[in-house]
Amino acid sequence: MPRLAETLSSREIVRSGLCIGCGGCAATMAMDRDGLWKPEVAAGQDDVAAICPFSPAAANEDVLAAERFPAPTAQTAFLGRFESNWVGHVAEDGFRTNGSSGGMVSWVASELLRTGAVDAVAHVAPVADPQSDGRFFAYGLSRDADAIAGGAKSRYYPVELSGVIAAIRAMPGRYAVVGVPCFIKALHLLRRSDPVIAERVTHLLGLFCGHQKSARLVDSFAWQLGAPIAQVKAVDYRIKDAARPANWYRAHLTLDDGSSRAEDWWHLADGDWGAGFFQNPACDWCDDVVAETADVAFGDAWVEPYSSDGRGTNVVIARSPEIHAMIAAAVVDGRLALTEVDAAFVEGTQAAGFRHRREGLAYRLTWRKRGVRAVKRVAPGAALPLRRKLVYRMRHAIARDSHRLARLARWSGKPACYTMWARGMLAVYRGLAWSHGRLGGWIDRVLPDARPK
Ligand SMILES: Cc1cc2nc3c(=O)[nH]c(=O)nc-3n(C[C@H](O)[C@H](O)[C@H](O)COP(=O)(O)OP(=O)(O)OC[C@H]3O[C@@H](n4cnc5c(N)ncnc54)[C@H](O)[C@@H]3O)c2cc1C
Known part of the structure; x- marks a missing residue:
C-alpha cells in the first residue's frame, strides 16, 4: 500500500522511483548502474520530506512561486x-551561435555577472577528462563571460x-544557478531550511524540461556511431x-584521437526524444514543464517558423x-532580438510537454505504484481515449526497459541487445x-468506443 509520509528518508524516495538525483539532500552522490545519480546516505540518517522536490510532503510549485513572486503581472495554469513572455534570440555576437537555442541562458548569466x-553562476559544462572523471558533464561555478x-x-x-x-556554503557571495x-524547486526547498543558501543563492535561471536522460544515452550514441565509449x-x-x-x-x-562521429537523431534506434528512452523514472511524476519557480525560464520555440530556423x-x-527589466532594457538597446508574446504562444511551443505532464500525468497517477506516492497539482484521471492511454503506457515501458536493456548490452558486450x-x-x-x-488508426477504427463514458 503506497504511503504518504511526514518524514521520509532519501532511501525511501530512491526505492519508490522518485529520486531525480539532484544532490539537494546529500553531501555525496554516486552514479548507479543505470547512469543516474543517487544520494549516498547511511540508512536512517536523513529526513528529506521537506527538501526533496519529489517528496509528497514538500511545498509544491504553486506555494514556492507565490512566495517568490507575490504580485505577478499575470499567471496561467x-x-x-510571470511578468512577460518573449520569443527570439540574442543579437549580441556569439551567444546564439554558441548556444543550443537562441543563447538567452548564457546571455542572462553573463549579464548578471557583468552588472x-x-x-x-552555477551551471553545467563538459568535464576536462571524462574518461578519468567517469562523467561527461558536471555542475561548476563560472565567474566571467568566457567561462559561461x-x-x-x-x-x-x-x-x-x-x-x-x-x-556556495564555503564561499560567501551572491550566486545564480541554472537548472531544470x-x-x-530543490534549491527553493533548501533555501527554506538553510539560511546560508537562502542568502547566497539569489537568482534562479530555469530551463524548460521534457525529461532528464541517464548517462546511457551517450553509450547508445557510441554503440550506434561505431565509437568505443572508452575513447569518447x-x-x-x-x-x-x-x-x-x-x-x-x-x-x-x-x-580522443581527434576524429569525430555524427548522426541525425532520426536515424538512431532511440532517436525520438518524446518516446522516453533513458528517462529518469522520477520524471513520470513531474508537473512542471516551464520552471514555474525560476526567476526566468528558457525554452526552444518549437513552433513554425522558428522550428525550421537552424540558428535557434x-x-x-x-x-x-528584475529580470523582466533587464530583458526589456536590452531589447530597447538592440542587444536582444526579442518580441513580446502572449502566454498562449509560449504554451503552444510546449504542447507535447504539457500533454504529457497534464493528461499523461493524470493517467499515470491512477496506476498502482509501490512505495511513496507522488502528490501532484494534477488530479488523477483516466478519462482519455484508449490510444492515448497506450501511448503513455508505451512511453513508461520504453523508459523503464531502456535502462534494463542497456544494462544487458553493457554486461554482455552486445549492443544489439539494446539497439x-x-x-x-x-x-x-x-x-x-x-x-x-497505421497502428493508431487501426485502434481508432476497431475500438471506436474506447473512450470512457
Ligand atoms: C534535460 C533538459 C531537457 C529540456 N527539455 C526542454 C523541453 O522539453 N522544451 C524546451 O523548449 N526546452 C527544453 N530544454 C531547454 C533547451 O534545451 C535549452 O537549454 C534552452 O532553450 C536554452 O537554450 P539557450 O541557447 O538559451 O542556452 P545556452 O546559451 O546554450 O545555455 C544553456 C545553459 O544551460 C546549462 N545547462 C545545460 N544543460 C544543463 C542541465 N542538464 N542542467 C542544468 N543546466 C544545464 C548550460 O551550462 C548553459 O549555462 C531542456 C534542457 C535540458 C537540459
Whole structure:
C-alpha cells in the first residue's frame, strides 16, 4: 500500500522511483548502474520530506512561486506566474551561435555577472577528462563571460548539485544557478531550511524540461556511431547547423584521437526524444514543464517558423521584475532580438510537454505504484481515449526497459541487445503516437468506443 509520509528518508524516495538525483539532500552522490545519480546516505540518517522536490510532503510549485513572486503581472495554469513572455534570440555576437537555442541562458548569466548582480553562476559544462572523471558533464561555478560561454548548450545528461551547494556554503557571495525545473524547486526547498543558501543563492535561471536522460544515452550514441565509449572525449547532443531545421537534432561525438562521429537523431534506434528512452523514472511524476519557480525560464520555440530556423530561437518567461527589466532594457538597446508574446504562444511551443505532464500525468497517477506516492497539482484521471492511454503506457515501458536493456548490452558486450529492442519499440510507439500512424488508426477504427463514458 503506497504511503504518504511526514518524514521520509532519501532511501525511501530512491526505492519508490522518485529520486531525480539532484544532490539537494546529500553531501555525496554516486552514479548507479543505470547512469543516474543517487544520494549516498547511511540508512536512517536523513529526513528529506521537506527538501526533496519529489517528496509528497514538500511545498509544491504553486506555494514556492507565490512566495517568490507575490504580485505577478499575470499567471496561467500552464506557465505559472510571470511578468512577460518573449520569443527570439540574442543579437549580441556569439551567444546564439554558441548556444543550443537562441543563447538567452548564457546571455542572462553573463549579464548578471557583468552588472555585479551575482559573483558566480552555477551551471553545467563538459568535464576536462571524462574518461578519468567517469562523467561527461558536471555542475561548476563560472565567474566571467568566457567561462559561461564554455558551458553553453543543452546537456541531456545526469548532473547533480551537491558539489556546487558545498562550494556556495564555503564561499560567501551572491550566486545564480541554472537548472531544470525540479533542480530549481530543490534549491527553493533548501533555501527554506538553510539560511546560508537562502542568502547566497539569489537568482534562479530555469530551463524548460521534457525529461532528464541517464548517462546511457551517450553509450547508445557510441554503440550506434561505431565509437568505443572508452575513447569518447566529448559529446554534443545538438550540433548546430544554420542550414537545417532547429528540430533536426544531430548527435556528435569527438574521440580522443581527434576524429569525430555524427548522426541525425532520426536515424538512431532511440532517436525520438518524446518516446522516453533513458528517462529518469522520477520524471513520470513531474508537473512542471516551464520552471514555474525560476526567476526566468528558457525554452526552444518549437513552433513554425522558428522550428525550421537552424540558428535557434528561444522562448523566455520573465517571472521576476528584475529580470523582466533587464530583458526589456536590452531589447530597447538592440542587444536582444526579442518580441513580446502572449502566454498562449509560449504554451503552444510546449504542447507535447504539457500533454504529457497534464493528461499523461493524470493517467499515470491512477496506476498502482509501490512505495511513496507522488502528490501532484494534477488530479488523477483516466478519462482519455484508449490510444492515448497506450501511448503513455508505451512511453513508461520504453523508459523503464531502456535502462534494463542497456544494462544487458553493457554486461554482455552486445549492443544489439539494446539497439534491436529499441528499434522495434520505436516502430510500435510511432505507429501509436503519430496521429496518422497505421497502428493508431487501426485502434481508432476497431475500438471506436474506447473512450470512457
Ligand atoms: C534535460 C533538459 C531537457 C529540456 N527539455 C526542454 C523541453 O522539453 N522544451 C524546451 O523548449 N526546452 C527544453 N530544454 C531547454 C533547451 O534545451 C535549452 O537549454 C534552452 O532553450 C536554452 O537554450 P539557450 O541557447 O538559451 O542556452 P545556452 O546559451 O546554450 O545555455 C544553456 C545553459 O544551460 C546549462 N545547462 C545545460 N544543460 C544543463 C542541465 N542538464 N542542467 C542544468 N543546466 C544545464 C548550460 O551550462 C548553459 O549555462 C531542456 C534542457 C535540458 C537540459
